[in-house]
Amino acid sequence: MARIELVNVAHSYDGGKEYALKPLNMVWEDGRTYALLGPSGCGKTTMLNIISGLLKPSEGRLLFDGVDVTDSNTAGRNIAQVFQFPVIYSTMTVAQNLAFPLVCRGYPDHEIRRRVDNVAGLLGLSDKMQMPARRLTADLKQLVSMGRGLVREDVSAILLDEPLTVIDPQMKFELRRKLKQINREFGITMVFVTHDQNEAMTFAEEVVVMKDGEIMQRGSPQDLFERPDNTFVGYFIGSPPMNFLDARLEGGTLVCEGLGYHAPVQGVPAGARMQLGFRPEFVVLDGNGADIRTRARVEHVDNLGVEAVITLSLSDGQIVRAKQQGRFRAIAGENLGLGVRAENLQIYCNGQRLG
Amino acid sequence: MYRDKYFFLLPGLVVLIAIIIFPLLFTIRVSFSSWDVFQPGLDYIGGRNFARVFEDTRFWESLLRLSVLSVSSVLLQYVIGFALALAVWREIRFRRFFRVLFLVPMMTTPVVMSVIWRTIFHESLGPANDILQAIGLGTVPWLSTGTAAFISVLIVEVWQWTPFMFLLLLAGLVSLPREPYLAAAIDGAGPIRTFLQVTFPLMAPITIGAIIIRLIEASKIMETVYVMTSGGPGTATETSSYYIYIRGLRDFQIGYSAALSLTYLVIMIVSLTIIAKVLARMLLPREG
Numbered sequence: 001m002a003r004i005e006l007v008n009v010a011h012s013y014d015g016g017k018e019y020a021l022k023p024l025n026m027v028w029e030d031g032r033t034y035a036l037l038g039p040s041g042c043g044k045t046t047m048l049n050i051i052s053g054l055l056k057p058s059e060g061r062l063l064f065d066g067v068d069v070t071d072s073n074t075a076g077r078n079i080a081q082v083f084q085f086p087v088i089y090s091t092m093t094v095a096q097n098l099a100f101p102l103v104c105r106g107y108p109d110h111e112i113r114r115r116v117d118n119v120a121g122l123l124g125l126s127d128k129m130q131m132p133a134r135r136l137t138a139d140l141k142q143l144v145s146m147g148r149g150l151v152r153e154d155v156s157a158i159l160l161d162e163p164l165t166v167i168d169p170q171m172k173f174e175l176r177r178k179l180k181q182i183n184r185e186f187g188i189t190m191v192f193v194t195h196d197q198n199e200a201m202t203f204a205e206e207v208v209v210m211k212d213g214e215i216m217q218r219g220s221p222q223d224l225f226e227r228p229d230n231t232f233v234g235y236f237i238g239s240p241p242m243n244f245l246d247a248r249l250e251g252g253t254l255v256c257e258g259l260g261y262h263a264p265v266q267g268v269p270a271g272a273r274m275q276l277g278f279r280p281e282f283v284v285l286d287g288n289g290a291d292i293r294t295r296a297r298v299e300h301v302d303n304l305g306v307e308a309v310i311t312l313s314l315s316d317g318q319i320v321r322a323k324q325q326g327r328f329r330a331i332a333g334e335n336l337g338l339g340v341r342a343e344n345l346q347i348y349c350n351g352q353r354l355g
Numbered sequence: 356m357y358r359d360k361y362f363f364l365l366p367g368l369v370v371l372i373a374i375i376i377f378p379l380l381f382t383i384r385v386s387f388s389s390w391d392v393f394q395p396g397l398d399y400i401g402g403r404n405f406a407r408v409f410e411d412t413r414f415w416e417s418l419l420r421l422s423v424l425s426v427s428s429v430l431l432q433y434v435i436g437f438a439l440a441l442a443v444w445r446e447i448r449f450r451r452f453f454r455v456l457f458l459v460p461m462m463t464t465p466v467v468m469s470v471i472w473r474t475i476f477h478e479s480l481g482p483a484n485d486i487l488q489a490i491g492l493g494t495v496p497w498l499s500t501g502t503a504a505f506i507s508v509l510i511v512e513v514w515q516w517t518p519f520m521f522l523l524l525l526a527g528l529v530s531l532p533r534e535p536y537l538a539a540a541i542d543g544a545g546p547i548r549t550f551l552q553v554t555f556p557l558m559a560p561i562t563i564g565a566i567i568i569r570l571i572e573a574s575k576i577m578e579t580v581y582v583m584t585s586g587g588p589g590t591a592t593e594t595s596s597y598y599i600y601i602r603g604l605r606d607f608q609i610g611y612s613a614a615l616s617l618t619y620l621v622i623m624i625v626s627l628t629i630i631a632k633v634l635a636r637m638l639l640p641r642e643g
Binding site for chain 2: 074080145
């Protein structure tokens with residue numbers, strides 16, 4: 001268990017021409033669960049491999065509990081990592097697979113047996129211990145891969161690189177629950193890389209959103225949902241993404257005619273691109289109880305079972321999506337009231353949130 | 356209405372019949388005749404040629420010799436080829452240069468390189484003995500005693516065909532996934548454990564393929580023996596194909612050599628099938 005600190009860490013695969021990871025400072029606190037979220041190629045895996053020691057950063061230092069480990073190898077850092085595709089040793093049984101990291105480290109037999117039994121019980125693999133690992137299904141193989149990280153009770157952190165990609169949706173839920181349980185029981189720091197926002201939001205206490213090798217926002221799932229720092233996070237998190245409406249500066253007033261919005265705004269450079277952002281979940285149809293109200297035309301309705309997504313066009317042609325619980329009945333072309341509460345409305349200047 | 360389709364199969368079938376089916380059937384027919392240099396012609400003498408094959412100890416000895424030669428040379432090729440492939444797999448200096456260098460033996464003509472090796476192994480003029488003498492090991496009668504001649508042929512076989520093994524195994528290594536190695540590094544496995552638990556199991560299918568291909572090729576060894584030792588001294592390096600060649604194209608016992616060829620073919624098919632099955636069972640994990 002350790003507090004992991006990245007100091008000015010940056011990495012480039014081509015000797016500085018292009019950075020896969022731009023210089024950043026970051027701290028992973030001991031015992032918390034983190035999710036690294038971002039589109040493919042945003043540097044998530046690079047960051048993970050730097051922490052685990054599979055990759056040496058081209059710049060910066062890495063501290064575990066204040067000790068510089070930048071130059072020590074993977075084994076020296078005592079990190080467990082689980083990969084996107086399950087990795088098992090095909091010639092061994094499940095029990096031998098789980099024991100392998102301990103065997104490599106020369107633990108005594110009785111200690112190996114105790115820990116392996118312990119982890120097998122936790123992961124529900126006890127009745128499959130003597131089976132050849134290659135005969136397991138993909139999700140059980142992935143459990144074994146995780147188990148190999150967990151048998152080392154003293155690991156500093158478990159890094160999970162999209163570990164649930166190959167798992168069935170029902171199993172995913174179960175595995176996430178197990179991971180959280182392990183985190184609570186052992187207090188092991190977990191960093192979970194994913195491009196699935198639901199996975200990130202449900203798993204982690206803290207979510208880090210990355211794009212092009214930079215951290216876009218870091219915060220609790222709720223923060224990211226309610227107050228995205230920038231339009232990228234707004235787009236990336238949430239389904240459908242956040243509504244962004246173009247607005248105009250008139251003197252010191254921000255105007256969005258379609259939404260019927262007029263409000264004074266300060267500290268905005270002239271010529272900046274202004275946008276109003278609000279979540280589809282926060283749109284109030286009928287406009288009752290909303291501070292900002294207008295009327296909009298229904299374009300189409302997607303009923304998704306437990307919820308419905310309604311696409312509306314405003315008087316200035318801009319599109320707004322609203323998300324409602326249950327089924328929603330409306331005819332395309334119908335005019336509806338539409339409103340947003342002021343506290344749910346964020347103002348973005350050149351893509352960054354104001355205030 | 357679909358009868359026309361057979362018409363389109365015809366070109367392929369004609370070629371197949373002309374180059375495979377007909378020669379095979381003809382060989383079978385010839386093996387039941389007494390066709391030789393004195394009486395060329397397709398008479399019928401029943402199974403007498405085959406009865407003679409079973410009593411021909413020289414043939415069975417050559418077959419045994421061939422088995423020892425091909426199995427040991429292929430195993431040596433496998434071990435050396437794998438070691439070389441592992442050596443140039445990772446980033447090392449002049450990697451491309453080494454890869455090309457290792458392939459040179461395979462690209463030379465067998466007869467040419469056999470002549471070169473015969474010169475190298477020449478007892479009074481060849482450099483092999485010069486070198487051995489220079490380092491004080493005395494001379495070796497490379498091609499004039501049975502065991503030494505057998506080993507000489509073995510050395511040349513290994514020298515010539517290790518590159519092929521190397522090439523196949525290197526292609527296999529390059530295509531291996533990265534994750535198992537990362538996982539092994541994280542699990543704390545050293546290079547030997549990584550090789551035994553990751554590389555070797557992952558390479559099993561390629562290993563089987565490479566060994567079988569080489570065994571088939573090695574059992575046809577002919578040029579090396581012909582040029583280097585002509586099967587000698589005595590019959591010490593005489594392999595099956597060389598013996599069949601002597602019977603058929605030197606003694607012109609066409610009927611008898613056809614019977615030898617067929618016997619050899621059947622033995623090869625059966626034994627290689629068994630070897631492939633055994634290797635697969637040993638190395639490949641069985642699913643389900």
